[in-house]
Amino acid sequence: MDLPASAFPSPVHDHQDCVRAALDAAEAKCEQRGARLTSLRRRVLELVWTSHEPVGAYALLDTLKSEGQAAAPPTVYRALDFLIEQGLVHRLERLNAFVGCPRPEASHSAQFLICTACGRAAELDDPAIGQAVRQGAEARGFSVGRQTIEVEGLCADCQGTLQKK
Amino acid sequence: MDLPASAFPSPVHDHQDCVRAALDAAEAKCEQRGARLTSLRRRVLELVWTSHEPVGAYALLDTLKSEGQAAAPPTVYRALDFLIEQGLVHRLERLNAFVGCPRPEASHSAQFLICTACGRAAELDDPAIGQAVRQGAEARGFSVGRQTIEVEGLCADCQGTLQKK
DNA sequence: GGGGCGATGTTATGTTGTAACAACCGTACT
DNA sequence: AGTACGGTTGTTACAACATAACATCGCCCC
Incomplete structure (x- = not known):
C-alpha cells in the first residue's frame, strides 16, 4: 500500500478530473439519498470546485450574477447549506469560506x-x-x-x- | 496525581476567584513581557471573564458603552487583539467569540x-x-x-x- | 385544474470586522 | 519648560459575512 505523499494535489494535476469526479460523486450521492441536485446547486458546487482554494460566499455570488443568474446572498447560502447537508462541501471556520469535499462517499x-x-x-x-x-x-x-x-x-x-x- | 474530572468548572464554583486569578496572571505576564495592560485592556479582559461562556465583541462593546466609556468597534477589537497577542484571551472561530485563557503562564x-x-x-x-x-x-x-x-x-x-x- | 410542497426570487436588515486618520498622553531628550 | 516621538485611544466610515421574512415559481400528485 502507498500512503499519499501529500494531501494536496500536484501543482500540475488535471483539475478538470477533480471537477468531474466531484460532480459525478455528487449526482450519485444525491440520487442515493433522494436529494435534488438542481441546476443551481450543481452550478454552485462546480464553482466551489473552481480550484482547491476555499471560496467565499460572496465570490460565488458575484460569479453567479456575472453569468446572468438572478442571485442574492440567500441564493448562495441556501445552495451551500444544501451542499453541506449532503456532505459535498465543507465550511472552513477560520476563513469563512467553503471548499469541495473530495470524498463525499465516506461519512x-x-x-x-x-x-x-x-x-x-x-x-x-x-x-x-x-x-x-x-x-x-x-x-x-x-x-x-x-x-x-x-x-x-x-x-x-x-x-x-x-x-x- | 489526580486528573481533572472535568475541564469545566463546577457549577457552584466561586467565579470571583477565576476573575481575580486571571487578572493577577495578566498583570504578571504583561509586566514580565513589557506589555502595557492599560485600564481599558484590563477592563475588557475582566468583561471577557464575566463568565465561562464565550462573549462576542459587540456584547463587550455594549457593556463598555453602558459604562460611559467612549467606545466603537475598534476600541474592543484593538483591546482583544492585544489580549490575544499576550495569550490572555482566545478566539473561538466557530462562534466568533472570545474567552479568557485560564492558564496564560504556559504557552x-x-x-x-x-x-x-x-x-x-x-x-x-x-x-x-x-x-x-x-x-x-x-x-x-x-x-x-x-x-x-x-x-x-x-x-x-x-x-x-x-x-x- | 387545483392543492401542496420544495426551490428560488426579492427586499431588507442583522452581525462581525477593518481602514484611515485625528487626538491624546506619557516619556525622553534638550 | 519645550518638543519630538511612539504607543494608545477616539471617531467616522465602510467592508465582509449572514439571515429573516415573504412572494413567486414550477413540479408532482390526485
Whole structure:
C-alpha cells in the first residue's frame, strides 16, 4: 500500500478530473439519498470546485450574477447549506469560506490543512486525530459531537518553493 | 496525581476567584513581557471573564458603552487583539467569540470544548491531541503552524442534567 | 385544474470586522 | 519648560459575512 505523499494535489494535476469526479460523486450521492441536485446547486458546487482554494460566499455570488443568474446572498447560502447537508462541501471556520469535499462517499469528520502560502486547503481524514480528540475530551467527561479541526501551515509544494528562493 | 474530572468548572464554583486569578496572571505576564495592560485592556479582559461562556465583541462593546466609556468597534477589537497577542484571551472561530485563557503562564496551542447546552467553553491542553494533528499533517509533508481545534458536545454537568429529565 | 410542497426570487436588515486618520498622553531628550 | 516621538485611544466610515421574512415559481400528485 502507498500512503499519499501529500494531501494536496500536484501543482500540475488535471483539475478538470477533480471537477468531474466531484460532480459525478455528487449526482450519485444525491440520487442515493433522494436529494435534488438542481441546476443551481450543481452550478454552485462546480464553482466551489473552481480550484482547491476555499471560496467565499460572496465570490460565488458575484460569479453567479456575472453569468446572468438572478442571485442574492440567500441564493448562495441556501445552495451551500444544501451542499453541506449532503456532505459535498465543507465550511472552513477560520476563513469563512467553503471548499469541495473530495470524498463525499465516506461519512467522516474531517480535518483541514490550510496552506498560508498558496491558499489551498486539503482534507485530512485521519482517524487517529479524531480519536485523540475524542479520548482527551471524554477523559474529562465531555461527550463529543462535532469537531472543527483546521491547521494552518505550509504545504509540501510551498515549502519547496520558499526554500529555493 | 489526580486528573481533572472535568475541564469545566463546577457549577457552584466561586467565579470571583477565576476573575481575580486571571487578572493577577495578566498583570504578571504583561509586566514580565513589557506589555502595557492599560485600564481599558484590563477592563475588557475582566468583561471577557464575566463568565465561562464565550462573549462576542459587540456584547463587550455594549457593556463598555453602558459604562460611559467612549467606545466603537475598534476600541474592543484593538483591546482583544492585544489580549490575544499576550495569550490572555482566545478566539473561538466557530462562534466568533472570545474567552479568557485560564492558564496564560504556559504557552500552549489549546483545544476547546464547547458545550452546546450551557454555552460554556473550556480549554483542553492535551499534548496528545496536538501531537496527533502534527503527526498526521507532517506525514503528508505539511509543515504545521497554528492549530484550531474546537469540539462541540455536552459537558459533564449538562449530560447529567439532561439525563435526569 | 387545483392543492401542496420544495426551490428560488426579492427586499431588507442583522452581525462581525477593518481602514484611515485625528487626538491624546506619557516619556525622553534638550 | 519645550518638543519630538511612539504607543494608545477616539471617531467616522465602510467592508465582509449572514439571515429573516415573504412572494413567486414550477413540479408532482390526485
